Amino acid sequence: MKLQRIQQIENYIQQQGSISLDELCHVFNVSKNTIRRDINELEKRGTIKKVYGGVVYVENNLVSFENRTIYNQTEKEQIGARAASLIKEEDLIYVDSGTTTSQILKHIDPELSFTLLTNNLDIINLAAAMKNVQLILIGNSYKRDTRSFVGIEDETIVTRYNINKAFMAATGVSITSGLTNSDLMEYRIKKMIVERTKDVYLLADSSKFDHSTLLTYSPLENIKGIVTSRDIPEEYVEFCNSHTIELLYSN
Template sequence: MLTTQRKTLILDILRRDGQVIAKRVAEDFSLSEDTIRRDLREMAAEGLLKRVHGGAMPVSPDLPDFTARRSVSSEVKARLGAAAAAMIKPRQMIFLDGGTTTAEIARHLPRDMGLTVATHSPTIAAELEHHPAEVILTGGRLYKHSMVAVGAAAMAAISQLRPDLFFLGVTAAHPVHGLSTGDFEEAAIKRHIARCSAETHVLLTEEKFDLVSPCPVLGIAEVAGLIVPAEMPAERLKPYRDLNGTITAA
């Protein structure tokens, strides 16, 4: 088996299982474990996976700051935001997570229905300065990377709310490891908002798929639905659709 063939198969295993165990792959390929470990080292150097003891995991996505993220996939994010806004019904309370994709929901909110928007992000609240919706901004310690409030004070304030819809933002999605983000406290706040909400929907741009960030938020099956770009290949979405049949393409 050629090296390039092995590496392609290793990536297939990584996407399917969420991890690669060097000993098991060596047995399956009838090769030495040293050969597989060498492949994994080379693939890690190429940024294709993350080496761990005994094997490999999917790479963690980079975490550019909030200002840098504003210019990434802006047209796609606008489509996702419009699709999310179309799900909202009159007189509902929605909770908008922080982030540049959820900011697009705020920009697409209808102006002709009674609506309450809760958020722990001052940047999201600012998007609604001239919108007629009632806005509830919860406080807490500001996590500047994502421009959201975290910590005990934020959790206590969110506990007083019962949103109909929570639009969740994450940095990575994987069929085995679920939805994840890069900060422990931010992940805890996201889980708490989801517990307080009747439904949680997650918006995902294509570059977030098949990756794992350090801090788990929710499993794919634990959210009410995924909102994804319409150009996503069906075969790439299949493992996610098997876990959650409610996928909206935008």
Template sequence: MLKEERFKIIMKQINLHNKVLSVDLSKLLNVSEDTIRRDLKELADGGHIVRVHGGAISKSLVRPFIADVNVYSIEEKRIIAAKAVKLIENNMTLLFEGGTTIFELTKVIPENLNLTIFTISPQIAISLSEYKNIKVFTIGGELKKDHNIHVGAHTINELHRIRFDLCFMGVNAISVERGMTDIDMEVVEVNKAMFEVSEKNVLLTIAEKLNLSQRHQVSDLSDIDFLITELDCNNPFLDGFRNQYSHINIH
């Protein structure tokens, strides 16, 4: 496989999942990890990605406020945000994860709603600070620098002290067989805690992440109440989730 072809596949994986591991790319592309490391270095030197220990992450994941950062599938994420905001009602207490889809949601909340919003993401908290009628709280803990969210035991303990009406969360990968999965175990543990402390849980994902799977399971989807994509809710692509998880409201 030519280097240019590898680059296209690597960028696709990073844009889709936000973070990739060198070992996974090595298996996917059937090349050595040394080759992958050289590829990632070249892509990082060119300003396309951000290298981290063991792999790489999307620039939009860590710098969503930079105007020249191209967010992957931005139009689809705006459609998802427009659907998700309809679930928010006055005087709710909400829990927001981080990521670019949640960031789009923060932009479309009606100005007249009185809300209390907690988040594990410093960036999401800053985005919400523009609203006069929203009380914003951050759930503290260790900052996972390659995700810009808080993780660890302190974060999980703080989450368990509060009850939320709705939890809004992005998705790394989701499938009928394995449910919601992620590449990072620290993120998985915090996501599990977020589901446990919320009355209802909302997953936001672009359709490209459907029927994909990562190594660590967050939930088998029994904890999920709403699944929101950019697709029409009756799209046949969603039939597997509709048939397997009839309790989930698909939007």
């Protein structure tokens, strides 16, 4: 029974990528002491790593950016195109690092004039070819897994700007945990951005809903809108309607 539970826990952590101890206790209906003992067994196998408040899967738990891009590709392109329609002349926007957010600039009028903050390499490369875009970079250390720049020594680079719209990515989205992310350095940037932005939009394909990871960078009720497809769970439609969150469908 114990060995079967440990294997189930390992499989669950692998699926989630990262997860808190409290959530593991809830999912498997065991005490925190039991979970800690099981986690110690898994750590000996070398497939998980303990972090503050939870665990991460370390054996191929992070799919490369290139491979993640092909999952739900058509859906992500449609979401990116819908989000692009929200960008107006002279906006000051932030585009987050992610396989869905990276689609936005592919669908913007190349003559449009606006200011763009970002930490994503692909977005930087696209924006560099747009002559009317003022490009501002965030982050000073390159992270290859997500093709993004992380780490901020001078936080005033974010706090000095009044951002009109932020187009955010999330590893997981849930009603209870909000918009979540697994990486502490990425989390720090995301949290600063949403705190400085007037209108925050989440870009999320259907696979992101009802999942959560270790770090919440924004409660779900605090955002302006969600750009997504029409097949999201019904409880999220009801939640958005009751909290005046715009649901912007891509199809």
